[in-house]
Amino acid sequence: MSDPYTPTKEDKFSFGLWTVGNVGRDPFGDPVRKPIPPNRIVQRLSRLGAWGVNLHDNDLVPIDATRTQRNKIVRSFKKVLKDHGMVVPMATTNTFTHPVFRDGGFTSNDPKVRAYGLQKVMKSIDLGVELGAKFFVCWGGREGIECNVAKDPVEAIKRYRDGINYLCKYVIDQGYDLKFALEAKPNEPRADLYFPTTGHYLAFIETLDHPKMVGVNPEVAHEHMAGLNFHHGVAQAIEAGKLFHIDLNDQRFGRYDQDFRFGSEDYKSAFHLVRLLEDTSYGGPKHFDAHAYRTEDETGVWAFAEGCMRTYNILKEKALRFSEDPEVQDILKDMVGQNASFKKHLGKYSRKKAQSLKRTKFDVDEMGAKGLGHERLDQILAELLLGVR
16 A cells, blocks of 8 residues: 555656755854765656755856856756656746855846856756746745944845846746745844845835746745744745745744754644645745755755655645545634625725625624634644644
8 A cells, every 4th residue: 555645746746956055054063964966866856756956046056157067067967857757947046155245146236246247147047947947946045134334225125126127027038937936034144134034025016027927935944043933924925926935944933044954843833834725726836945854864854854755744634634624624614604694795895885894783793703613623633743633
């Protein structure tokens, strides 16, 4: 009998070269693992049932590679992708590691740095499209500040807008089939980053020249760092039609960016997220932007990757069982069933509807006396997640 939680390519799970390839370095410790070559990452992920692999430009091609070296690396990578039935759904650019980006790529005070940042991203877009990517993620890892008097935040936002507008027009001019997804984070590596939450980006997108080309790439850890409810932010992105891509991992609230294995810290939050994605039929990539613990060798890396995917599928099955539970259905129906007739007063405004609503009598004491059953509903979820229901 096959394991129903074993990942398959139909699940559309993806990992970054930088995620499974993470060597376990942290600010206080040297690497604990040797780098895993990109081609071997593709081979092993495919064997585990992953569908795709994502990359920053320099995850694959060194920043100082010649054109000849670059083309040789890309040819080899494209072959291993084809041989193992893997795709590159998303690409992005490293504008945070090299010292030139110490004050940002798009928001730097230095126009020469901003010009180089645009050049680097355009070349990365070319690479991503060559590998088949349909999404391009922009994470402004250095787009922030420590010394607030050193940079005008209004001007910085204008510079970032100019950069995204420039890139959208570049993609149009090249005839590429590519959309942008903007990734928010409140802090780290800068003390404060511009556009700290998904909501900030949803507002910003509407100010762009080509807003239909641009959506968001929310990440569990980044919203949890700010103490926010992640699945609410994702719901807002879905409702706006802007959830182009998503980064799955886990994170303790209020900490530095931990990038733990998906579902490893907060099963309940992970459940709500999976249920939301499945109930709304999100069809995009499900990307795991996480790292194996620093305690692990390479064997542990592959256990980590498999664990991310299995946990998602386990929670997917739990979400289906919750939705189909007869008691859950009864509670949910009772919440709305008795008052369904009042829906006629709601929705789109009309003068007639408003006048009718103003004449309607409400017994607010009776309305306020009824319990809603949320305690029982939440306990059913707890029992389901704990394996006793």
